[in-house]
Amino acid sequence: xxxxxxxxxxxxxxxxxxxxxxxxxxxxxxxxxxxxxxxxxxxxxxxxxxxxxxxxxxxxxxxxxxxxxxxxxxxxxxxxxxxxxxxxxxxxxxxxxxxxxxxxxxxxxxxxx
Amino acid sequence: xxxxxxxxxxxxxxxxxxxxxxxxxxxxxxxxxxxxxxxxxxxxxxxxxxxxxxxxxxxxxxxxxxxxxxxxxxxxxxxxxxxxxxxxxxxxxxxxxxxxxxxxxxxxxxxx
Numbered sequence: 001x002x003x004x005x006x007x008x009x010x011x012x013x014x015x016x017x018x019x020x021x022x023x024x025x026x027x028x029x030x031x032x033x034x035x036x037x038x039x040x041x042x043x044x045x046x047x048x049x050x051x052x053x054x055x056x057x058x059x060x061x062x063x064x065x066x067x068x069x070x071x072x073x074x075x076x077x078x079x080x081x082x083x084x085x086x087x088x089x090x091x092x093x094x095x096x097x098x099x100x101x102x103x104x105x106x107x108x109x110x111x112x113x
Numbered sequence: 114x115x116x117x118x119x120x121x122x123x124x125x126x127x128x129x130x131x132x133x134x135x136x137x138x139x140x141x142x143x144x145x146x147x148x149x150x151x152x153x154x155x156x157x158x159x160x161x162x163x164x165x166x167x168x169x170x171x172x173x174x175x176x177x178x179x180x181x182x183x184x185x186x187x188x189x190x191x192x193x194x195x196x197x198x199x200x201x202x203x204x205x206x207x208x209x210x211x212x213x214x215x216x217x218x219x220x221x222x223x224x225x
Binding site: 043046049089099101105 | 117119144146148153154155160163168169201203205207213214215216217218219
């Protein structure tokens with residue numbers, strides 16, 4: 001089946017630290033991969049995406065590379081800010097009749113000043 | 114360009130009641146999907162509408178139903194509410210079948 005496994009949270013870092021949130025997936029075929037971010041009390045915002053192997057998605061200093069050989073899509077940022085505190089969701093796109101997103105369980109990130 | 118909007122923002126219902134949630138898709142988008150996000154979990158796919166037809170459903174019972182209108186806005190209806198239906202309900206739209214989905218702010222439903 002199709003599934004996404006994310007790094008267990010919560011994750012707490014100091015400002016300007018390096019961030020990695022691990023994401024691995026199981027899928028048939030070659031799905032598009034996404035990272036969404038959810039700030040407290042809000043819906044999901046698209047952070048970045050990659051549509052094929054070796055693609056690198058990037059936005060607001062965050063990056064993730066679609067690794068087919070390791071079925072991974074890890075999220076990284078070189079220097080986090082307090083404003084990056086949120087819940088991050090990795091997701092893959094499945095087209096079986098409908099087009100649906102399959103999400104991981106989310107990783108809560110807290111950045112301390 | 115207006116993003117995805119949802120109404121109401123919050124709702125409190127009692128067990129056994131019925132509820133209707135509304136979603137306006139982003140301008141130019143003709144595909145709408147609904148997701149349920151329980152507290153502390155990732156969103157779960159409920160169903161998707163494309164050009165006013167349901168074209169796929171997740172593992173949700175028939176008491177979850179929906180509509181899409183000619184202007185591509187959509188409704189999610191839940192009958193015979195249960196306590197476990199308490200969740201954030203998210204609507205997402207995309208410009209055409211298979212493209213990136215953009216989410217609204219959600220409706221938080223509490224069932225007492």
